Amino acid sequence: MNIGEAAKASGVSAKMIRYYEETGLIAPPERSPAGYRTYEPSEIHTLTFIRSARNLGFSMEEIAELLALWRDRERPRREVKRIVEAHIGDLEARIRALQDMAGTLRHLADACGGDDRPDCPILKSLAAPEPDTLPDPPAPHRFGAI
Template identity: 50%
Template sequence: MATLLTIGAAAKASGLTAKMIRHYEQSGLLQKPPRTDAGYRLYNSQQLQQLSFIQQARRLGFSLSEIGSLLQLWQDPARESRAVKQLAEQHLADIAEKIAELQNMQQLLQQLADSCSADSSPDCAILAALAPANGLK
């Protein structure tokens, strides 16, 4: 007979919180487990594997939608690896775009910080750059 774990034990075993496990159930990533007569959820080893898979994918920054697609591919023995690679490459492109945006933000903020005299004067180049052209002072 397979061992079934309550949500607390499943959370401990997977490294997730019970709240996140419930969230993954509600979002459809994890099949709703059977419940005891008292209403406690019981998770089997397959669901624990799915939770580990989800956690690993989240660490890599995949969205819940992307994780849903990856889970379907993972569970499909007839899958084509090119579909998995395509998902990963799209995610890599998204990450590269975010990195470029962050680098641009960093550069602009550094320029603003460098233009600040950081003295006792009320004039502030940072606030001036953030304010609309005809904004309030």
């Protein structure tokens, strides 16, 4: 299997396959006499694994760990679960941060008629460095608080 077919079969672009090889995430494959990379089914399998993990938001570094655990069949589940739990925590922190932003903006947007008057309260609020630096103002309302 050439790199193009491997890309199609795994869902990882040819560009990224070369990059993963360059950074050591995957081993260099065999080459044809002409220098073409040739992939075995097991390598396609690895690429598919990588793509699944990327789709779940794992970084390449985390994926390197997961791959090592995957290859070593004797490794206990505990270690995999630890990585996954840490990643979930990371995702949740990012979700919370985005929700805070969206909540604040929703509030501002609702306070803005969206009409054709000038003097927009949204811009006013951006220009005034009221919140977001102070540890916590009298806190009349917490937005992102899920």
